[in-house]
Amino acid sequence: xxxxxxxxxxxxxxxxxxxxxxxxxxxxxxxxxxxxxxxxxxxxxxxxxxxxxxxxxxxxxxxxxxxxxxxxxxxxxxxxxxxxxxxxxxxxxxxxxxxxxxxxxxxxxxxxxxxxxxxxxxxxxxxxxxxxxxxxxxxxxxxxxxxxxxxxxxxxxxxxxxxxxxxxxxxxxxxxxxxxxxxxxxxxxxxxxxxxxxxxxxxxxxxxxxxxxxxxxxxxxxxxxxxxxxxxxxxxxxxxxxxxxxxxxxxxxxxxxxxxxxxxxxxxxxxxxxxxxxxxxxxxxxxxxxxxx
Amino acid sequence: xxxxxxxxxxxxxxxxxxxxxxxxxxxxxxxxxxxxxxxxxxxxxxxxxxxxxxxxxxxxxxxxxxxxxxxxxxxxxxxxxxxxxxxxxxxxxxxxxxxxxxxxxxxxxxxxxxxxxxxxxxxxxxxxxxxxxxxxxxxxxxxxxxxxxxxxxxxxxxxxxxxxxxxxxxxxxxxxxxxxxxxxxxxxxxxxxxxxxxxxxxxxxxxxxxxxxxxxxxxxxxxxxxxxxxxxxxxxxxxxxxxxxxxxxxxxxxxxxxxxxxxxxxxxxxxxxxxxxxxxxxxxxxxxxxxxxxxx
Numbered sequence: 169x170x171x172x173x174x175x176x177x178x179x180x181x182x183x184x185x186x187x188x189x190x191x192x193x194x195x196x197x198x199x200x201x202x203x204x205x206x207x208x209x210x211x212x213x214x215x216x217x218x219x220x221x222x223x224x225x226x227x228x229x230x231x232x233x234x235x236x237x238x239x240x241x242x243x244x245x246x247x248x249x250x251x252x253x254x255x256x257x258x259x260x261x262x263x264x265x266x267x268x269x270x271x272x273x274x275x276x277x278x279x280x281x282x283x284x285x286x287x288x289x290x291x292x293x294x295x296x297x298x299x300x301x302x303x304x305x306x307x308x309x310x311x312x313x314x315x316x317x318x319x320x321x322x323x324x325x326x327x328x329x330x331x332x333x334x335x336x337x338x339x340x341x342x343x344x345x346x347x348x349x350x351x352x353x354x355x356x357x358x359x360x361x362x363x364x365x366x367x368x369x370x371x372x373x374x375x376x377x378x379x380x381x382x383x384x385x386x387x388x389x390x391x392x393x394x395x396x397x398x399x400x401x402x403x404x405x406x407x408x409x410x411x412x413x414x415x416x417x418x419x420x421x422x423x424x425x426x427x428x429x430x431x432x433x434x435x436x437x438x439x440x441x442x443x444x445x446x447x448x449x450x451x452x453x454x455x456x457x458x459x460x461x
Numbered sequence: 462x463x464x465x466x467x468x469x470x471x472x473x474x475x476x477x478x479x480x481x482x483x484x485x486x487x488x489x490x491x492x493x494x495x496x497x498x499x500x501x502x503x504x505x506x507x508x509x510x511x512x513x514x515x516x517x518x519x520x521x522x523x524x525x526x527x528x529x530x531x532x533x534x535x536x537x538x539x540x541x542x543x544x545x546x547x548x549x550x551x552x553x554x555x556x557x558x559x560x561x562x563x564x565x566x567x568x569x570x571x572x573x574x575x576x577x578x579x580x581x582x583x584x585x586x587x588x589x590x591x592x593x594x595x596x597x598x599x600x601x602x603x604x605x606x607x608x609x610x611x612x613x614x615x616x617x618x619x620x621x622x623x624x625x626x627x628x629x630x631x632x633x634x635x636x637x638x639x640x641x642x643x644x645x646x647x648x649x650x651x652x653x654x655x656x657x658x659x660x661x662x663x664x665x666x667x668x669x670x671x672x673x674x675x676x677x678x679x680x681x682x683x684x685x686x687x688x689x690x691x692x693x694x695x696x697x698x699x700x701x702x703x704x705x706x707x708x709x710x711x712x713x714x715x716x717x718x719x720x721x722x723x724x725x726x727x728x729x730x731x732x733x734x735x736x737x738x739x740x741x742x743x744x745x746x747x748x749x750x751x752x753x754x755x756x757x
Binding site for chain 2: 176177178179180181184203205206208211226227245247248264267268269270271274275306308309310311313314341342343344345346347348349363364365366367368370371374377378381395396398399420425428429431
């Protein structure tokens with residue numbers, strides 16, 4: 169069983185479009201949506217939830233005002249600026265700044281600090297027409313997305329072992345920060361979806377540097393390859409000089425967004441389009457590459 | 462007066478950065494007496510500097526994080542520090558006389574330092590990234606945070622970036638990272654108005670609603686711009702009816718703009734449709750909506 173993680177650095181390059189297409193072309197695959205804070209794969213996969221579990225993440229502090237005597241020791245110790253003095257002379261916690269280190273509860277001599285966990289984050293195991301899918305939902309503004317990504321990937325691996333799946337298709341988050349690192353570590357291969365714009369090139373370089381740091385081999389798909397031919401040539405040079413093979417160059421086609429709006433992958437919606445034909449070839453090539461990885 | 466506008470999207474690639482820079486250019490050329498600052502808070506993939514070619518760097522700072530380190534000479538391997546650590550960053554194996562902090566998990570909270578009775582915990586500086594400041598024109602500036610590749614501290618860096626900004630009378634535009642998690646919350650913090658740049662696709666509208674909910678939770682007033690729209694006149698129909706009051710306007714999809722954008726040009730001077738749409742949005746934002754920074 170192999171795990172392929174799809175990344176892009178820059179958002180909107182076409183990760184989810186590629187993942188949905190590969191999912192509809194492959195059999196014996198587990199889908200994993202690691203973009204937990206603004207996930208989109210479910211819009212196409214239309215998952216029927218079989219199992220729903222709460223993800224607690226970490227704790228947050230709050231201050232019981234009837235016990236707080238305003239001594240300010242928690243305020244002094246907090247390294248995140250999460251504790252502030254309110255008008256009544258007592259202290260409050262800003263939940264958006266609290267990182268859940270619990271230090272305030274350890275220094276408070278009056279037991280005024282209460283701890284609570286978020287009940288707004290979930291992970292799911294679902295059935296889809298592409299096979300089993302593991303995904304998650306986070307309430308807007310929550311932290312610990314990296315930890316939730318780790319849980320989702322672990323569950324996807326368990327599901328893959330159960331049905332002896334040959335591939336886990338992991339739809340990663342944009343960027344290169346904590347949730348991306350959590351989605352990448354230990355993957356068998358990374359597929360970078362890149363866009364031929366100067367920002368696309370800049371962002372692809374950074375995500376490739378990250379992938380190299382984890383000693384994971386990378387391959388690439390160029391999306392919207394015809395929006396600027398000159399910049400596309402530059403992108404190809406950057407990818408080739410980084411030793412990254414380009415599996416396909418997909419032209420811009422608004423059939424892709426039409427497919428999204430109808431809840432289908434582009435290969436389901438327009439199987440004869442150039443984009444779909446290229447994705448079909450890519451899928452075959454990927455299978456060979458992953459078997460060798 | 463100071464006024465802060467955050468530009469967010471939820472989904473990546475909807476045109477946040479292009480919109481932020483266009484707004485920045487509009488403000489700095491129309492408000493000659495005001496100072497205008499644009500801040501690249503997308504520290505994982507900062508792109509604004511690629512589009513602002515005429516600039517002079519006047520400020521640079523390395524941003525470090527104090528990560529805990531254990532002095533194994535002093536350590537008695539009692540494990541109290543690892544019990545105190547809420548992030549599972551400390552591994553202590555007494556039999557092997559092993560005690561280490563995983564720097565990528567450490568939040569620099571100080572709990573282990575408080576726990577240790579043997580003075581065995583110190584700190585070491587780890588680079589999270591850097592902050593650069595650029596002068597763009599006599600009245601305009603650009604600040605950028607740039608996460609070190611491999612660092613998981615993007616939210617910390619955004620907070621540090623904001624601390625480096627001058628605290629004076631200025632109109633500030635925060636260009637946000639994609640998503641709706643803690644790094645976006647950090648970007649929105651302190652802002653007076655939020656502009657959501659969304660795409661009229663199922664993905665774009667789904668994520669726009671998430672980020673709209675986040676702005677609501679944080680009590681921020683909001684405006685919505687739809688980008689890459691085929692029929693500008695009917696664009697509002699993409700927005701669920703309860704949020705249509707927030708609608709600021711729509712920008713048409715333009716092949717020529719996409720070509721220019723690809724090579725780093727955000728010019729739309731030859732594109733009458735786009736120019737007109739931008740102007741309508743900016744006027745609505747600052748005159749009709751009465752966002753305070755134009756009322757002076």
